[in-house]
Each structure stands twice: as C-alpha cells, then as structure tokens.
Amino acid sequence: MSVAALLGAISAVGADGRRGGFSRHGFDSADMQLRAWFTEEAARRGLAVETDRNGALWAWWGEPGDDAVVTGSHLDSVPGGGAYDGPLGVAAALVAVDLLRERGFTPNRPLAVTVFPEEEGGRFGLACLGSRLMTGAVDTAAALRLSDPDGVTLADALASAGLDPAHVGRDERALSRIGVFVELHVEQGRGLVDLDAPVGVAHSILAHGRWRLRFTGEGNHAGATLMADRRDPMVPAAGLVLAARRAATAIAGSRATVGRIVPVPGGTNVIPSTVDLWLDARAGDDLRTRAVVAEIEAAARELAADEGCAVTVTEESYGDAVVFDAALREELSGVLGGVPDLPTGAGHDAGILAAHVPTAMLFVRNPTGVSHAPEEFASDADCEAGARALADVLAHLAR
Structure with missing residues (x-):
C-alpha cells in the first residue's frame, strides 16, 4: 500500500x-x-x-x-x-x-x-x-x-x-x-x-517555549463606561501582539507569535475583566530566546500599567x-x-x-x-x- x-x-x-x-x-x-x-x-x-x-x-x-x-x-x-x-x-x-x-x-x-x-x-x-x-x-x-x-x-x-x-x-x-x-x-x-x-x-x-500572559482589569459595560474611566485588559493585550513582533524582529533569527487570545467573559458589548494571551517564542539558542521573552515581558508590564491593569506571566513549557x-x-x-x-x-x-x-x-x-x-x-x-x-x-x- x-x-x-x-x-x-x-x-x-x-x-x-x-x-x-x-x-x-x-x-x-x-x-x-x-x-x-x-x-x-x-x-x-x-x-x-x-x-x-x-x-x-x-x-x-x-x-x-x-x-x-x-x-x-x-x-x-x-x-x-x-x-x-x-x-x-x-x-x-x-x-x-x-x-x-x-x-x-x-x-x-x-x-x-x-x-x-x-x-x-x-x-x-x-x-x-x-x-x-x-x-x-x-x-x-x-x-x-x-x-x-x-x-x-x-x-x-x-x-x-x-x-x-x-x-x-x-x-x-x-x-x-x-x-x-x-x-x-x-x-x-x-x-x-x-x-x-x-x-x-x-x-x-x-530553542522554544510557550508562555501565558494574563492581563487583569475591570469588567464593565461597553456603552455605559466612559473611555477615560476604563481599565480594559484588551488594550495592553493588543499592544503586546505588536510588542512581540518588534522584540523578535530586533533579535536575529528569533520568532515570536501570539496565536491565541481568550477574553473573559467574551461578550461583544462587555469590557473584559481578564484577557489570557499565549506567546510562542523561539530562537537559535537559549540566550536569544530568553532575551526575546524578557523584552516582551517588560513591554507587557509597561502596557498593563499604562491602562491601570495588572499582568502575570507563566511559563507553560520550554525546550532548549x-x-x-x-x-x-x-x-x-x-x-x-x-x-x-x-x-x-x-x-x-x-x-x-x-x-x-x-x-x-x-x-x-x-x-x-x-x-x-x-x-x-x-x-x-x-x-x-x-x-x-x-x-x-x-x-x-x-x-
């Protein structure tokens, strides 16, 4: 056969x-x-x-x-x-x-x-x-x-x-x-x-691994909440996608990908209370992979602070x-x-x-x-x- x-x-x-x-x-x-x-x-x-x-x-x-x-x-x-x-x-x-x-x-x-x-x-x-x-x-x-x-x-x-x-x-x-x-x-x-x-x-x-970033803000009504009053975790999550691209582009041979984003509760007319985002990062060796992830993590903390949100970063898997x-x-x-x-x-x-x-x-x-x-x-x-x-x-x- x-x-x-x-x-x-x-x-x-x-x-x-x-x-x-x-x-x-x-x-x-x-x-x-x-x-x-x-x-x-x-x-x-x-x-x-x-x-x-x-x-x-x-x-x-x-x-x-x-x-x-x-x-x-x-x-x-x-x-x-x-x-x-x-x-x-x-x-x-x-x-x-x-x-x-x-x-x-x-x-x-x-x-x-x-x-x-x-x-x-x-x-x-x-x-x-x-x-x-x-x-x-x-x-x-x-x-x-x-x-x-x-x-x-x-x-x-x-x-x-x-x-x-x-x-x-x-x-x-x-x-x-x-x-x-x-x-x-x-x-x-x-x-x-x-x-x-x-x-x-x-x-x-x-070398490659997966990390979960959880942005935590304040869930609220999409129509009743003024823009100035929001702590919307989707905002730093969105910024993180672009930050990951910039970090990987700056380090030769590295890759960074956000392939999955899960907002909670996930309604169209709801400001989410949390947004989970999964990062895949890879490079030719451990030093460069860790450098890419460190750069992305620093960007995540800055983006979260700008929106009045918090962020946690969890390594889910890694292989040298x-x-x-x-x-x-x-x-x-x-x-x-x-x-x-x-x-x-x-x-x-x-x-x-x-x-x-x-x-x-x-x-x-x-x-x-x-x-x-x-x-x-x-x-x-x-x-x-x-x-x-x-x-x-x-x-x-x-x-």
Missing part, C-alpha cells in the same frame, strides 16, 4: 469544517479513531501492538526488546492543521515496513513503529506531551491536572481512553528499549524546495535548542547519498528524546512551505521517496 493510500484512508477523520484542515487532539474522538486505524494497519502487517503507560502506541516487528530501532511520529494536529504534519511519518513508517519485507529484509535488531500522543498540545496546551511524560521532562502530577477548554483533565481523558492515570510518568522500561529513534516528518519550511531535493536530514531544532547526534546524522545522510542537512524551527518528539537516546529526523519536501495550516502539502511522489529513504535508513540501522 502507498503512503498516499494510507493518508487517504484517514482523510475524513477530524476534518474541520469551520477552520479547514483537521482538528485531531489527544484522546478525543478523532484521535481515538486514528489510534484504531493505526492498530488495524499494524496488525495487517503482523506487527504486535501495545500501549505504554503514557498512551504511546508501539507496533513491533518480531519480539519487543532492548536496543531497538524505532521510527514513527504522531497522529494529532493543531486546530485546523494540515494533512501531513504527523500522519506522514506514521504512514511512511508502515510503508517502509512493507518495502523492507518486499526486499526480503529481516531485522537483526528489534524494530518498532511508534505513535506518540498529543505532540502538538492542541488539547492540553503542552507540546510533545507523550514524549515529555516518558522521559520525565514534565512533572507527572502537574501534567495530569492539565485541562482542555471544556475542563476535561488529562487524567480524565486517559481514563476515558482506558488508561490508568496512576501509571503515567517517566517510563524507564520504554526508554531502555530505544536504541535509536528516527522520525520522518513533512518539512515545515522551504529548505528542500530551494535545494530541489525531495528528502533531507534534520540538523537541529530552535537541540542539535541532533552528529555521527548519526552524517551516517544517515551517507546512506541516502548525501542529502541536505537542515535546521528546523518546529519542535518534535525526536527533539525531546534526543537528551536520552540517539535520534535523527528525515524531512520530506513541502512545496508550499506552509505548515500548521490546510495548505500544508507534500506530493505523492515525494511521500513515496520519503518512505523509501526511511526504509533504507531502517535497513541500515537494523541490519
């Missing part, structure tokens, strides 16, 4: 009629359908599927064991995301297994395809949640208290999916099984397009810059005939695992350069080229 056929089989799951694209979030209805689809496809290939204590799926070729060659990605999306971010890596991994079997290959090391849950953080707000829990990169009790916009906690969602929240947390057994992890992903940018290459190897991931294992990177590039070596501004489960096991990433060309949006794309030919490249890499590592 082709990568395109596998992706086509799930093209209606989680389709978002309002935003466009797909909204598939950890342990929601769409995600559970995708988990069932993966389990079925793995079973068709004779792969034995198990679910670990943090909800990751593992499909084993042969007996599970230590020093395994592991590949895979995630199936969840951002709200209104594209069709390739995550599912491409899973579908390509299944096709790579098919290709290896067609070649008559038998792995000499354990080999597994894995699916990590809630990589995008679209439901509970913490990116790479499954891999962070596995590695102990997040406090377990705090993670279980995370809630979605409807007030459902992660603990509740896990229980509804048949998982025991009491078993969630750092999983030494699962980590010890991974000898090397290779994640294939659609490129989130235009590097391969400009280099006219269908496949590349990841070099590094920018990741440079993938150089020897492994060069080895895989050599296996693939010297493909390009590219940095990325996007976070991935491979980046979380990199602090614990050798990891690498393969990118598949995205001609639009757009990701986290419906316009995200990869041609069928490039998707198949990615699966062949992944098969070559797995054969080399598991030989």
Whole structure:
C-alpha cells in the first residue's frame, strides 16, 4: 500500500469544517479513531501492538526488546492543521515496513513503529506531551491536572481512553528499549524546495517555549463606561501582539507569535475583566530566546500599567535548542547519498528524546512551505521517496 493510500484512508477523520484542515487532539474522538486505524494497519502487517503507560502506541516487528530501532511520529494536529504534519511519518513508517519485507529484509535488531500522543498540545496546551511524560521532562502530577477548554483533565481523558492515570510518568522500561529513534516528518519550511531535493536530514531544532500572559482589569459595560474611566485588559493585550513582533524582529533569527487570545467573559458589548494571551517564542539558542521573552515581558508590564491593569506571566513549557547526534546524522545522510542537512524551527518528539537516546529526523519536501495550516502539502511522489529513504535508513540501522 502507498503512503498516499494510507493518508487517504484517514482523510475524513477530524476534518474541520469551520477552520479547514483537521482538528485531531489527544484522546478525543478523532484521535481515538486514528489510534484504531493505526492498530488495524499494524496488525495487517503482523506487527504486535501495545500501549505504554503514557498512551504511546508501539507496533513491533518480531519480539519487543532492548536496543531497538524505532521510527514513527504522531497522529494529532493543531486546530485546523494540515494533512501531513504527523500522519506522514506514521504512514511512511508502515510503508517502509512493507518495502523492507518486499526486499526480503529481516531485522537483526528489534524494530518498532511508534505513535506518540498529543505532540502538538492542541488539547492540553503542552507540546510533545507523550514524549515529555516518558522521559520525565514534565512533572507527572502537574501534567495530569492539565485541562482542555471544556475542563476535561488529562487524567480524565486517559481514563476515558482506558488508561490508568496512576501509571503515567517517566517510563524507564520504554526508554531502555530505544536504541535509536528516527522520525520522518513533512518539512515545515522551504529548505528542500530551494535545494530541489525531495528528502533531507534534520540538523537541529530552535530553542522554544510557550508562555501565558494574563492581563487583569475591570469588567464593565461597553456603552455605559466612559473611555477615560476604563481599565480594559484588551488594550495592553493588543499592544503586546505588536510588542512581540518588534522584540523578535530586533533579535536575529528569533520568532515570536501570539496565536491565541481568550477574553473573559467574551461578550461583544462587555469590557473584559481578564484577557489570557499565549506567546510562542523561539530562537537559535537559549540566550536569544530568553532575551526575546524578557523584552516582551517588560513591554507587557509597561502596557498593563499604562491602562491601570495588572499582568502575570507563566511559563507553560520550554525546550532548549537541540542539535541532533552528529555521527548519526552524517551516517544517515551517507546512506541516502548525501542529502541536505537542515535546521528546523518546529519542535518534535525526536527533539525531546534526543537528551536520552540517539535520534535523527528525515524531512520530506513541502512545496508550499506552509505548515500548521490546510495548505500544508507534500506530493505523492515525494511521500513515496520519503518512505523509501526511511526504509533504507531502517535497513541500515537494523541490519
């Protein structure tokens, strides 16, 4: 079966009629359908599927064991995301297994395809949640208290999916099984397009994090409150969006994005009492990322004071810059005939695992350069080229 056929089989799951694209979030209805689809496809290939204590799926070729060659990605999306971010890596991994079997290959090391849950953080707000829990990169009790916009906690969602929240947390057994992890992903940018290459190897991931800023003012009537009498938290929140743009522009290679604003109570004719705003900030290293955030935080305090409001800043997640294992990177590039070596501004489960096991990433060309949006794309030919490249890499590592 082709990568395109596998992706086509799930093209209606989680389709978002309002935003466009797909909204598939950890342990929601769409995600559970995708988990069932993966389990079925793995079973068709004779792969034995198990679910670990943090909800990751593992499909084993042969007996599970230590020093395994592991590949895979995630199936969840951002709200209104594209069709390739995550599912491409899973579908390509299944096709790579098919290709290896067609070649008559038998792995000499354990080999597994894995699916990590809630990589995008679209439901509970913490990116790479499954891999962070596995590695102990997040406090377990705090993670279980995370809630979605409807007030459902992660603990509740896990229980509804048949998982025991009491078993969630750092999983030494699962980590010890991974000898090397290779994640294939659609490129989130235009590097391969400009280099006219269908496949590349990841070099590094920018330092990045998420912060919540809460501006607190005085809720009041939109018609009865004079402009001079207002303490409107939407005013500093609006100014903060522009301040973030200025701060990131001033520091080379950095990015700052406000992608979500939630006013309370949220009425058209109501001055809000609070406005929550989420900031995503990234740069090439910890020093520059922290500098951008410090500049934005200073601007937030000044903007709030000017309007007679207060502001609190809470760091919700952070990851330092990741440079993938150089020897492994060069080895895989050599296996693939010297493909390009590219940095990325996007976070991935491979980046979380990199602090614990050798990891690498393969990118598949995205001609639009757009990701986290419906316009995200990869041609069928490039998707198949990615699966062949992944098969070559797995054969080399598991030989």
